[in-house]
Structure formats: structure tokens, C-alpha cells
Amino acid sequence: MNLNNLPDEVLFYSNDKFDQFIESCLGLDEMNLLKIQSIKNTRTLIKVPNIFSVLSIKCKELADLKDRLCFIDEDNNNIIIKTGVKMGFDDLIAVLKEKNCKYIKKTKKSKFSSSSSTTNSSISNTSSLNTTDSNITDSSLISTPTTATNVMSINDHIQVIVNSIEKYSINTFRNIILKHDDDYMIHLNQSDTRIDVHIKCGCKSTMKLAFRFHTQSFQLSQYFKHLKHSRCSMMKKRRQELTKNNNLSYDINHNNTLSSIEDEINFYEENMNTLNENSQITTNKYFFLYLAVMTSWEQDLLPFLDELPSYSERACFIADDSSYIVRPGIRSNIEQFIELLKNHYNAAAAPNQIKGVNNCMCGLVDINNGNTEYQLKSFVHVFVNNLMKNINRSSNNYQFDPTVNKFASAFSILAGHQAYEFVRINLPGSLPSITTLKNYNQNINLHLNEGEFRFDSLKKYLDLVDSNHVFVCEDSTSVVGSVSYDSKTNSFVGFSPKLVNGLPLVNQFQTHDFNELQQWFQDIGKSKLINANLVEPLLNKSSSSTHSRSYIISAYGTDNKYSGLNLFLIITFIKADTDIFVRLYYGWVLTFSYRMWCNQLEKTYSRQEKDNRFITRAAWLSIEINIHCLTSIIILVLQGLLPSSTLNTHLFSSQPCETTFRSARALSEGNNVECPLKFPIHHKNQREERTASTINLSSSSTTINDIEKIIIKAYHEAEKIMNTLELLQILKENDLDDIKKLNSFVFQQLHLKSSIDYCYFNEVDLQDSADDSNNNIQNDTENFETNVEVEGLDSDDDKPDSYHFTTSKETFQGMKIFDEIDPTKKNNYFHIMINNKPKYLHKQTAARLLTTSKNCLSSDRLSRVQQTRKQK
Numbered sequence: 001m002n003l004n005n006l007p008d009e010v011l012f013y014s015n016d017k018f019d020q021f022i023e024s025c026l027g028l029d030e031m032n033l034l035k036i037q038s039i040k041n042t043r044t045l046i047k048v049p050n051i052f053s054v055l056s057i058k059c060k061e062l063a064d065l066k067d068r069l070c071f072i073d074e075d076n077n078n079i080i081i082k083t084g085v086k087m088g089f090d091d092l093i094a095v096l097k098e099k100n101c102k103y104i105k106k107t108k109k110s111k112f113s114s115s116s117s118t119t120n121s122s123i124s125n126t127s128s129l130n131t132t133d134s135n136i137t138d139s140s141l142i143s144t145p146t147t148a149t150n151v152m153s154i155n156d157h158i159q160v161i162v163n164s165i166e167k168y169s170i171n172t173f174r175n176i177i178l179k180h181d182d183d184y185m186i187h188l189n190q191s192d193t194r195i196d197v198h199i200k201c202g203c204k205s206t207m208k209l210a211f212r213f214h215t216q217s218f219q220l221s222q223y224f225k226h227l228k229h230s231r232c233s234m235m236k237k238r239r240q241e242l243t244k245n246n247n248l249s250y251d252i253n254h255n256n257t258l259s260s261i262e263d264e265i266n267f268y269e270e271n272m273n274t275l276n277e278n279s280q281i282t283t284n285k286y287f288f289l290y291l292a293v294m295t296s297w298e299q300d301l302l303p304f305l306d307e308l309p310s311y312s313e314r315a316c317f318i319a320d321d322s323s324y325i326v327r328p329g330i331r332s333n334i335e336q337f338i339e340l341l342k343n344h345y346n347a348a349a350a351p352n353q354i355k356g357v358n359n360c361m362c363g364l365v366d367i368n369n370g371n372t373e374y375q376l377k378s379f380v381h382v383f384v385n386n387l388m389k390n391i392n393r394s395s396n397n398y399q400f401d402p403t404v405n406k407f408a409s410a411f412s413i414l415a416g417h418q419a420y421e422f423v424r425i426n427l428p429g430s431l432p433s434i435t436t437l438k439n440y441n442q443n444i445n446l447h448l449n450e451g452e453f454r455f456d457s458l459k460k461y462l463d464l465v466d467s468n469h470v471f472v473c474e475d476s477t478s479v480v481g482s483v484s485y486d487s488k489t490n491s492f493v494g495f496s497p498k499l500v501n502g503l504p505l506v507n508q509f510q511t512h513d514f515n516e517l518q519q520w521f522q523d524i525g526k527s528k529l530i531n532a533n534l535v536e537p538l539l540n541k542s543s544s545s546t547h548s549r550s551y552i553i554s555a556y557g558t559d560n561k562y563s564g565l566n567l568f569l570i571i572t573f574i575k576a577d578t579d580i581f582v583r584l585y586y587g588w589v590l591t592f593s594y595r596m597w598c599n600q601l602e603k604t605y606s607r608q609e610k611d612n613r614f615i616t617r618a619a620w621l622s623i624e625i626n627i628h629c630l631t632s633i634i635i636l637v638l639q640g641l642l643p644s645s646t647l648n649t650h651l652f653s654s655q656p657c658e659t660t661f662r663s664a665r666a667l668s669e670g671n672n673v674e675c676p677l678k679f680p681i682h683h684k685n686q687r688e689e690r691t692a693s694t695i696n697l698s699s700s701s702t703t704i705n706d707i708e709k710i711i712i713k714a715y716h717e718a719e720k721i722m723n724t725l726e727l728l729q730i731l732k733e734n735d736l737d738d739i740k741k742l743n744s745f746v747f748q749q750l751h752l753k754s755s756i757d758y759c760y761f762n763e764v765d766l767q768d769s770a771d772d773s774n775n776n777i778q779n780d781t782e783n784f785e786t787n788v789e790v791e792g793l794d795s796d797d798d799k800p801d802s803y804h805f806t807t808s809k810e811t812f813q814g815m816k817i818f819d820e821i822d823p824t825k826k827n828n829y830f831h832i833m834i835n836n837k838p839k840y841l842h843k844q845t846a847a848r849l850l851t852t853s854k855n856c857l858s859s860d861r862l863s864r865v866q867q868t869r870k871q872k
Contacts, residue, residue, distance in 0.1 A: 014041035038329030202234030390429030451504035467537035527557025588714035816842030
């Protein structure tokens with residue numbers, strides 16, 4: 001049979017016709033496979049996820065089918081579906097699914113076209129649906145002209161109306177059927193040009209029925225509304241009669257039941273009295289009542305229990321271990337039926353829910369809770385609920401959820417003051433005022449002190465997410481070079497800080513002298529980039545969290561004078577699609593190659609010559625640290641102490657830094673996992689993450705011995721590389737051509753050069769010894785620190801006339817220049833002289849006054865990197 005030309009009716013085949021269709025397409029055995037699973041129609045065949053899953057059940061009923069449809073591996077007792085059988089079913093199901101999708105689209109399209117074609121005619125009849133009984137009575141005197149020629153007789157029209165009313169009453173009212181001439185009367189007048197129809201209800205109300213030309217029928221919705229929603233006396237009377245009849249029948253049935261129970265009680269009393277004449281047992285009438293009722297229940301229940309085994313045999317497979325497995329076809333049909341009922345119930349309940357809250361959007365909040373995309377604690381849920389609560393409060397009593405405050409803080413920073421106020425004013429109660437927002441920002445820990453490493457806060461965060469292992473990453477991004485004043489630390493931020501032992505000085509730029517600030521603007525460059533250090537926690541298997549957020553441990557400005565690792569190192573440790581064992585292998589190849597290279601230089605050249613011929617010490621140590629860290633992570637995963645997700649080392653690169661820069665996660669410290677906010681993402685970054693080809697080591701047979709073999713193999717590969725460069729001979733001459741000897745020698749070299757006993761050094765001595773090789777840089781740093789410490793502590797009273805301004809202006813609108821200030825905020829101002837008058841100049845105003853250029857950055861990343869070097 002050609003599957004490409006199947007008719008649409010194949011989607012509605014069932015029972016025998018469906019069996020014949022399957023047999024003609026696939027064969028008798030395939031048809032029996034579906035039949036034994038109770039798959040009796042096309043809809044069920046499409047819905048069942050795997051029709052071959054039943055063949056894995058050990059059941060006598062399936063033994064014959066297994067022999068004909070499968071290959072059986074007697075050694076492992078496994079089954080393999082025959083290729084022809086599997087391909088036949090796959091092709092047929094694929095064709096049926098495609099045809100079903102096309103049929104659904106065609107059906108929706110036809111419904112849409114039919115509904116659009118009747119829009120105009122339905123609009124013309126809308127006014128007649130909303131009139132009252134009195135208006136209807138008055139309008140009955142008006143005739144409706146028609147232009148269509150009616151071919152039906154008067155009796156035919158009346159019969160159609162009667163049938164429609166009877167059908168409506170059966171579907172709408174319980175046990176009430178409206179009859180013509182008893183509950184209502186129909187008056188129809190027909191002429192060549194018009195048809196006039198009036199219906200008179202049993203409550204004496206009269207209304208006119210509109211004629212629909214496109215269907216040649218009458219519109220009865222007005223009369224149906226009258227019956228269902230108005231106070232129709234005829235309907236009240238019918239309901240009262242129905243209630244009276246129901247009560248009468250209930251009394252009769254109740255009396256019959258009681259009489260039968262009384263007979264049974266008397267029967268039990270007589271028997272019990274006969275049995276207990278000599279035992280002096282007093283019978284209790286309530287006991288006999290209970291016994292009689294239980295007996296009647298048993299009479300109704302026992303027949304069902306007798307038939308239960310037969311139901312189980314027809315609906316289930318009985319496995320060899322006597323367990324029952326429901327046939328897939330029956331399970332699929334029941335699930336579809338339940339889903340259909342749920343959809344019907346939700347569709348019927350949704351309008352009532354919306355009407356219950358007066359068409360307010362608050363009633364729509366819980367509708368999407370069943371969808372996994374909208375969880376109970378999603379931001380939209382919190383935001384809308386908070387807004388609806390504030391609507392019922394006065395404007396001076398608004399209250400806001402902490403999540404809304406966090407959103408408002410991020411929105412204010414990203415959009416700016418004007419955009420924030422525009423939204424807040426037009427959506428009253430949705431966002432807090434500017435004053436409330438400022439208080440919120442001051443109370444939360446959003447402040448990052450430049451250059452300070454927050455190890456105490458990191459410890460609390462790691463305890464919160466239950467993590468004992470972390471991965472540290474570092475990266476930088478372009479910023480607009482400008483200098484601003486931080487009143488909390490009384491320091492200027494924006495200058496490129498000096499590095500001492502590789503770390504920036506904290507609160508380096510503090511001064512009370514305007515001359516010194518002016519000198520800094522002339523001598524010290526501004527930060528063109530911001531350098532961020534992030535920590536990515538590695539979650540344990542027992543952790544309740546599914547994903548950890550990066551934590552900003554430190555951030556400071558920089559002038560981009562850093563050297564990077566070579567491309568081979570980046571590919572080895574960061575490339576996403578590298579297998580974990582390949583990553584480990586090439587990482588150790590790189591490590592051993594550098595070790596051999598370094599030791600060859602150590603035995604051949606002087607220290608200065610070696611420094612000129614080898615990579616930097618920082619790069620070498622980075623390689624050693626990374627490969628040992630990767631090996632340790634793999635061993636921890638093998639021991640079951642860490643989950644396999646920690647092997648995705650490409651995720652622990654500088655990408656968390658980039659993500660932090662883009663999404664402004666630093667606004668909430670990136671550690672609030674309860675109700676996260678979503679920030680806009682550039683279209684270039686909206687790509688699906690590539691899944692790493694790591695192996696689930698927790699369930700594999702890999703051992704630590706296998707890891708050792710990979711490392712030894714990497715050593716031999718490094719030997720080959722060094723041999724082609726003719727460097728291996730020097731190692732042999734110095735007795736370093738063995739892996740153990742080489743590793744011992746490297747360990748001694750690194751240990752001697754990196755061991756420092758800090759207990760014998762104070763802070764100044766440590767700085768002096770750290771940079772012995774470059775005394776000039778050391779002297780500059782010391783002189784700079786001395787200036788900061790000595791001149792920064794000078795008070796304003798010692799040098800009241802430190803700087804003089806001369807200007808023709810008398811007022812300084814928009815600038816923080818005052819004659820008097822709060823003594824508690826004295827450190828936030830410079831004491832200067834303007835036109836020989838003492839003034840106080842705020843340090844932020846001074847920073848802006850000394851800024852001579854206005855830098856900007858493009859939103860395009862490439863342009864932004866190019867503009868970074870051009871900033872002044």
C-alpha cells in the first residue's frame with residue numbers, strides 16, 4: 001500500500017477496519033501486536049510512545065509474538081526487534097502523525113473562515129439579544145421584511161422551532177422538557193416578502209424571533225435567555241412540580257427501603273433470640289440495623305468483586321511474577337480521556353473565575369501555575385499580587401515585596417531616573433517611590449569596595465549553597481573612563497590602582513587636598529576596564545540546588561596591561577566539545593612539554609637568558625595549577641564526592657564574568673536564587689549552550705589506574721615532541737629523562753622559588769622583598785604610598801588657603817559649593833578659597849570639575865574594544 005496517498009478517513013479507522021488497515025500495510029503479526037495491546041484506532045497508535053515496550057515483559061501471552069517479531073539473545077536473555085518490523089511501524093506512524101497535523105491545520109483554517117463569514121450577520125442581531133421583556137413585547141408589532149424566497153411551509157418552520165426548543169431544554173434543564181402548546185405558543189405569518197414569527201411563553205411574555213437569511217432559520221437565543229436567566233413564572237412552576245415529584249418518589253423509596261430493613265432486622269432478631277435463649281444476651285436494635293445495612297452492601301459489592309479478575313485479565317498483561325501491567329492502548333485511551341475532561345473543565349471554569357474577580361487581571365495570576373515555565377514564586381506572580389494589594393491601600397501606605405524592591409532597584413539603574421518615574425507614575429502601586437528606593441539601596445549590601453576581596457561574605461555564600469569546592473575565574477570588560485567620589489570610603493574611584501604583589505591597594509586614592517587631586521588627574525591614568533574576580537561553586541550531589549550562581553569576590557579598575565595564555569592552553573582547558581579524557585591527556589602533554597623545556601633551559605642557560613627564552617612564570621604556574629585541579633576534580637567525581645556536572649570545565653572560564661557584566665547580576669550580588677530577575681540579552685548571545693561531551697564517570701568503569709595510564713601516555717607524547725626539537729638529549733645528559741626524576745626536579749624548583757615564611761616579615765618588609773628585581777618600580781610605589789598616608793591625613797585647618805579660585809560668578813547653581821556644611825560630613829568636602837572667600841567644595845563636584853574629556857562606549861562589542869584604547 002502506498003503510504004503517501006492515504007485518505008483523511010484513515011485517521012478515524014477503529015476496531016475491525018483499523019485491524020484490516022494495519023494488516024494490509026504491515027502484516028498479520030504487526031496487527032496482532034497492536035491488537036494484544038488494545039490499540040484499536042489510529043488516534044491511540046499515534047499517542048502510544050513505544051509500541052515495542054511490551055515485548056520486554058516476561059509473559060506467556062506474548063511469547064509467541066516475541067518469536068515472530070524479535071531475535072532473542074539466549075546468552076543475555078535480551079530481545080532485538082527485527083529491522084523490517086521496526087522500520088515498518090516507524091514509517092507508518094510518521095506518515096499518520098504528519099497527516100494528523102495537516103488535518104488539524106485544515107480543520108482550524110476552515111473553522112476560521114466560516115466564523116469570519118458569519119461575523120456581519122451576527123452583528124446585525126446583537127441588539128435583539130439584550131432587550132427586556134417589555135421591549136420585546138413592544139417590538140413584536142414590527143414586521144421584519146425579507147428578500148429571500150422561503151421554500152419551507154409554515155408547519156415545517158414551526159416543527160424546526162419546536163425541535164430546537166425541545167433539544168435545548170433536554171441539554172439545559174434537568175428532567176424538564178418544554179412542550180409546544182403547553183409551555184409556549186408559536187405564531188407564524190408568512191408572505192411573499194416577509195416572515196413574522198412570535199413566540200408566547202407560558203408566563204405570558206411575548207417576543208419576536210429574528211430570521212437568519214444565510215441559514216434560513218430563526219434565532220432562538222433571545223427566548224433561551226428568557227428561560228434561563230429571567231424570572232419566568234412558567235419555569236418556576238415547572239421546577240416546583242419537579243421538586244415535589246422528586247420528594248414524593250424519595251419518600252416512597254425510603255419507606256420501601258426502611259420496611260425491607262425492618263424485615264431483615266426482625267429476621268435477625270428472631271434468629272438471634274432463638275440462638276441465645278440460654279445465654280441471656282440482650283439484642284440491640286442498632287446492631288441489627290448495622291448488620292442489615294452491611295448485608296445489603298455485600299449483595300451489591302460481591303458481584304463486582306467476582307467479575308474483577310476477568311476485568312484484570314482483559315485489561316492487563318499478567319507477568320511471570322504474577323504482577324499486572326496495563327495494556328498500553330487502554331492506558332493511552334484513559335489518559336487522553338482524562339486530559340480531554342480536564343481541558344473541558346478548565347475551559348468552562350476560566351470564564352467563571354474571571355467574572356468572580358470582576359474581570360480583574362488578578363484572577364489570571366494562578367492560571368499558568370500548571371505550566372513549568374511559570375512557577376508559584378515567579379516574579380510576575382509576586383509583582384501582580386503586590387500591585388493588587390496596593391490598589392486597595394492609600395497612596396501613602398503602599399507596601400512592597402522584597403522581590404519587587406529588588407526589581408525596582410535594578411530597573412532604576414538600568415533605565416535611569418526619568419524612565420523609572422514614567423513607569424511608576426503611570427502604574428500607581430507597582431513600584432516604590434524614589435525615597436523608598438534610596439533607603440532600600442542603602443540597607444542592602446550592594447556596595448563593592450574597589451580592590452577589596454570579600455572572603456568573609458564568600459564563606460557565608462558557600463555555606464548557603466552547601467559547597468566545599470570552587471572554581472575561580474577572572475576577566476575584564478570596557479568601561480567609560482571617569483573619576484567619581486565614594487562617600488562611604490572617602491576615596492576617589494576611577495584611577496588605575498597600583499598593584500602590590502599582584503593585588504590592588506584598597507582605598508588608595510584618599511585625600512583632603514585639592515592640589516593633590518589635581519595632580520592625580522595629570523599624572524595617573526584612568527581605568528579603561530574593570531577587572532572582576534568571580535567564584536563558581538561546585539555543588540555536591542546532596543545539594544538541594546540545581547545550579548549555582550557566580551559570586552563576585554572582587555572588582556577593580558585596570559589599564560589593560562596584562563599578558564594572556566597561549567591559544568593551545570585555552571583550547572585544552574576551555575573548549576566545550578572536548579572529551580574529558582582528551583582534555584586531561586592534552587593538558588598533561590602540554591604540562592610535561594613545558595617541564596622538559598624549562599629544565600633544559602635550567603641546565604643550559606643562565607637565569608636571565610632563561611627568562612628571555614621561556615614563558616612567563618605566571619603562565620607556567622597557571623598551567624600547573626589548572627592541570628592538577630582538573631585531575632583532582634576527575635578523581636573526586638570517580639570517588640562519588642562530586643557530581644559529573646563539575647567536569648564541564650568550559651563553564652568555569654571567564655564566561656561567568658561576561659554573564660555578570662551583561663546581566664548586571666552584581667545588583668543583587670548574584671546569590672538570590674528564590675525569585676531571580678531576567679535581564680535582556682543581546683541577540684548574539686541568545687544561542688543554545690553546547691552540551692559538553694563529558695562522560696558520566698559516576699556510572700562508568702573508569703578507575704584511578706586508568707587516569708595514571710593517560711598521564712603516562714601524555715608523558716611519552718611530550719617526549720616525542722621534545723625529541724623532534726632535539727631537546728631530549730640534554731635531559732638524558734642530566735639524568736632527567738625519567739618521569740619520576742623529572743617531576744621531582746620540577747617540584748624542588750617550584751618549591752624553592754615559591755616558599756616564603758610570612759611570620760618573619762612585616763608588611764613593609766614583605767613589599768620590599770617582593771620586587772627585588774626592579775628597585776625603581778619599588779621606590780615609586782613606596783613614595784606613592786607615603787604621599788597617600790602622610791598628605792591624606794592633613795586636616796583642612798592646617799592649610800585653609802590650599803587652593804584659590806577666581807571667578808566672576810557669585811552663585812554656583814548645580815554645583816555642591818557651600819559656605820557652611822555639616823561638621824559630621826567634613827571629610828566629603830575640600831576647603832577652598834573662591835574670590836578670597838572660604839568655601840566648601842564637594843569631592844564629587846571636584847572630580848567632575850577636573851574632568852576635561854567626556855568618554856563614551858558603543859553598545860557593539862567590537863567597537864567597544866576598539867574605543868577602549870582611545871579613551872583619555
